[in-house]
Amino acid sequence: MTDLNSTTINPLDQDEGLExxxxxxxxxxxxxxxxxxxGIVVFTLISxxxxxxxxxxxxxxxxNIFGEGSGLQILSPTEGIETYFKVSIxxxxxxxxxxxxxxxxxxxxxGMTKRERRSVYIFIPSALLLFAIGLAFSWxxxxxxxxxxxxxxxxxxxxxxxxxQEYISFVLRMLFWISLSFQMPxxxxxxxxxxxxxxxxxxxxxxxxxxxxxxxxxxxxxxIDPVTMLLTMAPLNVLYGLSIVLAHYGYRNFEKRVAIxxxxxxxxx
Numbered sequence: 001m002t003d004l005n006s007t008t009i010n011p012l013d014q015d016e017g018l019e020x021x022x023x024x025x026x027x028x029x030x031x032x033x034x035x036x037x038x039g040i041v042v043f044t045l046i047s048x049x050x051x052x053x054x055x056x057x058x059x060x061x062x063x064n065i066f067g068e069g070s071g072l073q074i075l076s077p078t079e080g081i082e083t084y085f086k087v088s089i090x091x092x093x094x095x096x097x098x099x100x101x102x103x104x105x106x107x108x109x110x111g112m113t114k115r116e117r118r119s120v121y122i123f124i125p126s127a128l129l130l131f132a133i134g135l136a137f138s139w140x141x142x143x144x145x146x147x148x149x150x151x152x153x154x155x156x157x158x159x160x161x162x163x164x165q166e167y168i169s170f171v172l173r174m175l176f177w178i179s180l181s182f183q184m185p186x187x188x189x190x191x192x193x194x195x196x197x198x199x200x201x202x203x204x205x206x207x208x209x210x211x212x213x214x215x216x217x218x219x220x221x222x223x224i225d226p227v228t229m230l231l232t233m234a235p236l237n238v239l240y241g242l243s244i245v246l247a248h249y250g251y252r253n254f255e256k257r258v259a260i261x262x263x264x265x266x267x268x269x
Contacts, residue, residue, distance in 0.1 A: 028110075032103040042249075044092030051088040058087070058171050061147040062162070072164035083168050088170050094135075101127050108190070128184050134182030137235060139177050146174065146221070146228040177220035179234060188243035192250030195258075199248035202240075208239040209240050 047054075061072065074080050101124050109117045151160055191197050202209070217232040 004224065028107060028128075031185060032107045034071050035103045036096070036100050039096035039103075040089075042092075042094050042108045043095040044089050047088040047091035047095065051084050051091065053170065054087050054091060055083065058168060061144050061171070062151075062167060064144070068186060072162055072167055074164050077216060079165050080164075083165050086165075087168065093176075098124065098128060112207045123186070126131040127183060129188065130182040131179050134179035134235075135175060137182075138178035142178060142221070142228055142231055143171055143174055145231055146225065147171075149225050149227050174221060178232065181216065181220060182239060184236070184239045185246050189246040189250040192247035193253050195251065195254040197247060198251050202247055205242075210237065213237060214241065 051177070062072070105123060109120065186234050188197065188202070192199070213233055213236045214229070217229050217236060221232050222229050
């Protein structure tokens with residue numbers, strides 16, 4: 001009997017037409033999640049080396065408003081080390097992103113043909129590029145705008161003395177979730193490739209998409225000010241337009257696969 005715990009599927013060498021059982025799918029998912037978790041742990045440990053420098057870098061927008069000599073408050077004995085670990089974990093997640101994407105590809109690729117699996121050389125670089133663009137946009141555009149707006153809001157009434165854990169969490173949430181939202185075109189491409197959506201349906205539902213993007217922008221931006229929300233919505237709407245284009249090509253690939261499978265099924269019957 002074959003030991004499922006010691007076997008994995010190599011998608012690049014897999015023959016077309018090989019179908020996995022439910023148990024094999026679950027075992028493959030377990031293996032991929034183990035690799036992802038292990039990668040995050042390893043890169044988190046590496047991030048401990050430069051976590052202090054990263055915290056200082058994340059405070060640059062704060063220093064630009066309040067001055068270099070200012071610092072963030074700590075209201076509990078463990079707040080400093082909690083913030084240190086939080087930054088290290090997020091750095092570990094970001095640094096392990098190539099491994100995470102590769103493991104995701106290894107999990108979904110067995111359902112593709114050998115020719116389709118060659119798109120791994122486009123999928124991973126494109127996903128990493130979009131993540132990097134989202135990270136850069138949220139850091140250089142959204143974060144300064146949000147911090148600047150909130151720091152200068154009703155200064156005659158409020159005395160801004162920000163807490164370290166709240167400020168760092170604010171910046172980290174914005175950086176991480178905005179960067180993930182930039183994966184929308186890649187996700188839409190594979191959804192269309194599975195035949196679940198078409199470019200025409202995405203075009204017809206653009207009004208609903210704009211409302212959905214507004215809700216998404218309100219959820220992923222920790223700030224409730226309209227400036228940050230509008231700045232978040234602008235690139236997401238552009239990405240939705242790019243998703244329509246990629247969905248067109250994804251659905252064409254789905255139609256080609258259906259056209260190839262139909263004659264085969266007719267012959268077998």
